[in-house]
Amino acid sequence: MGKYIExxxxxxxxxxxxRTNYYSGILIYSINIGAYYFLWTAIYGGKETIExxxxxxxxxxxAIAWMARAFYFNNIDREIAQEIKEGKVAVELIxxxxxxxxxxxxxxxxxxxxxxxxxxxxMIIVALIFPIVFSTHPATWLLFAVSLMxxxxxxxxxxxxxxxxxxxxYNNTGLIRAKRVVIDLFSGLLLPISFFPGWAQQVMNxxxxxxxxxxxxxxxxxxxxxxxxxHAVWFQVVWVLILILPIQIIWLxxxxxxxxxxx
Amino acid sequence: MENMIEVKDLRKEFKSHSSRSGLKGAFRDLxxxxxxxxxxxxxxxxTVKRGEMVGYIGENGAGKxxxxxxxxxxxxxxxGIVxxxxxxxxxxxxxFVRSIGVVFGQRSQLWxxxxxxxxxxxxxxxxxxxxxxxxxxxxxxxxSLDIGPLLDKPVRKLSxxxxxxxxxxxxxxxxxxxxxxxxPTIGLDVLVKLKIREFLKEMNAKYNTTVLLTTHDxxxxxxxxxxxxxxxxxxxxxxxxxxxxxxxxxxxxQIEFQFADAGVTKxxxxxxxxxxxxxxxxxxxxxVWIANVLNEEQVISEVIGRVVAAHKITDLKVHxxxxxxxxxxxxxxxxxxx
Numbered sequence: 001m002g003k004y005i006e007x008x009x010x011x012x013x014x015x016x017x018x019r020t021n022y023y024s025g026i027l028i029y030s031i032n033i034g035a036y037y038f039l040w041t042a043i044y045g046g047k048e049t050i051e052x053x054x055x056x057x058x059x060x061x062x063a064i065a066w067m068a069r070a071f072y073f074n075n076i077d078r079e080i081a082q083e084i085k086e087g088k089v090a091v092e093l094i095x096x097x098x099x100x101x102x103x104x105x106x107x108x109x110x111x112x113x114x115x116x117x118x119x120x121x122x123m124i125i126v127a128l129i130f131p132i133v134f135s136t137h138p139a140t141w142l143l144f145a146v147s148l149m150x151x152x153x154x155x156x157x158x159x160x161x162x163x164x165x166x167x168x169x170y171n172n173t174g175l176i177r178a179k180r181v182v183i184d185l186f187s188g189l190l191l192p193i194s195f196f197p198g199w200a201q202q203v204m205n206x207x208x209x210x211x212x213x214x215x216x217x218x219x220x221x222x223x224x225x226x227x228x229x230x231h232a233v234w235f236q237v238v239w240v241l242i243l244i245l246p247i248q249i250i251w252l253x254x255x256x257x258x259x260x261x262x263x
Numbered sequence: 264m265e266n267m268i269e270v271k272d273l274r275k276e277f278k279s280h281s282s283r284s285g286l287k288g289a290f291r292d293l294x295x296x297x298x299x300x301x302x303x304x305x306x307x308x309x310t311v312k313r314g315e316m317v318g319y320i321g322e323n324g325a326g327k328x329x330x331x332x333x334x335x336x337x338x339x340x341x342x343g344i345v346x347x348x349x350x351x352x353x354x355x356x357x358x359f360v361r362s363i364g365v366v367f368g369q370r371s372q373l374w375x376x377x378x379x380x381x382x383x384x385x386x387x388x389x390x391x392x393x394x395x396x397x398x399x400x401x402x403x404x405x406x407s408l409d410i411g412p413l414l415d416k417p418v419r420k421l422s423x424x425x426x427x428x429x430x431x432x433x434x435x436x437x438x439x440x441x442x443x444x445x446x447p448t449i450g451l452d453v454l455v456k457l458k459i460r461e462f463l464k465e466m467n468a469k470y471n472t473t474v475l476l477t478t479h480d481x482x483x484x485x486x487x488x489x490x491x492x493x494x495x496x497x498x499x500x501x502x503x504x505x506x507x508x509x510x511x512x513x514x515x516x517q518i519e520f521q522f523a524d525a526g527v528t529k530x531x532x533x534x535x536x537x538x539x540x541x542x543x544x545x546x547x548x549x550x551v552w553i554a555n556v557l558n559e560e561q562v563i564s565e566v567i568g569r570v571v572a573a574h575k576i577t578d579l580k581v582h583x584x585x586x587x588x589x590x591x592x593x594x595x596x597x598x599x600x601x
Binding site: 006007 | 332335336337338339356357358360361363367370371374376377381384385388389390391417
């Protein structure tokens, strides 16, 4: 286990090596939150609530959804694709560790870095500028943390899946981009799932995406009732377990017919 | 001595699709593709004993890298048996790779953006090397490769020679009994090459490390390996001592003449080798011709005498046929000529 924890630390160091990325990231996220804040205040107009969410809950939702994204979002899929394309995966396979688990740990290292140096200070700044309610219940915070961990895992698994598909497609930049848009839209980052038309919500219930952003954000803004929270977290757990299966199968097939590109 | 590597009838086939020509062909390719099965490694067998240093050579595309990748567990063989260090590299990958070290000359295995020592620290954790062992062994490695001052620099700031020495240290961090080196000296200057060779010899003497080395630089092989395995088109065409390669194929001497007057032709020179069983080949510069003759005092003096008597020369060199020439001959003419 020590090696996996060490990998988190290494990733932390790598993030520190590129500080400009970090500063520009803060800027981009603030702009996004600001834009969505003004968009939503315009949509609400004078209305008290839409779909059971008040304007205040909505701004908190937007802010927390973006800050949570900083934690779960990473480019591991692109990294895997690149390593496969350049044949670097050969080097990874001569190491006595599980490649996918190692990648997950790198993602976690990146996530923890962003959460502590980016989301938390960012959230304080955002709270000073825009009206945002923070829950005073420790239970909400705890449930949010748990659900955020699962949203990281679901997003990571989808990343691993798109990444290792490079073994079969050789160049899947398009797929990776499509995946990113799908996740931003269907995870509830841009629009809460409860705002989708009824039939779309039905479809979403059979897809893992809302476990990524919608669930933790709804928990944080206390827009879910207690039974809804329990149901939502179970939804996440089940998807984490389900997604293990295709990843393992594809990984095994890929290892069987692996072609290391570039000599 | 026990066998470190046992390979029997090892085969790896790749499916490659051949594109049809033209626009029409491209559209047809969208629907159905023609596949060809190409064997990259074609039923090879060999064994390597513990403590041996073996040169694994072949032209580009001869199947060296593919076989190394099967030996290290990266690729699955199509058929055949591989036992390395008593394990099946592909099936028992995680356990197996603990017992090997690998250096790929063309790709780095250190983490690009962080200091070398951080990479080492991670590898130490990955291979579970105990502290005391690490210090004793690594201090020695760091000293002999002279990389102490480089440890706190990020890998991307190192020169190729510096990086290569660090790569080697990283591959040996867990002191593996078996080391695979895939073109470790590619693009390195002479001093670094010498240092790396010295170091490999020392490791081999000290820990009885088995080394399998592929390279295009035959001087590496001459300096390190007693035995070579030669591949061509996926097949082993020679497996034996380097010395016997020289004595079987490299008996002759080359005498290089630089002629004073321009325009000396092969036809003019040909009669000078009459009854001496030799051949002329053009040299790498103008007016330079090489006489390939038997390695006998009489013959050599006779050739020189005849040539000097017939033409004015400005320079004269006598070479032993180099391993490089021998290998080139083998590839061009096939092993049967020997």
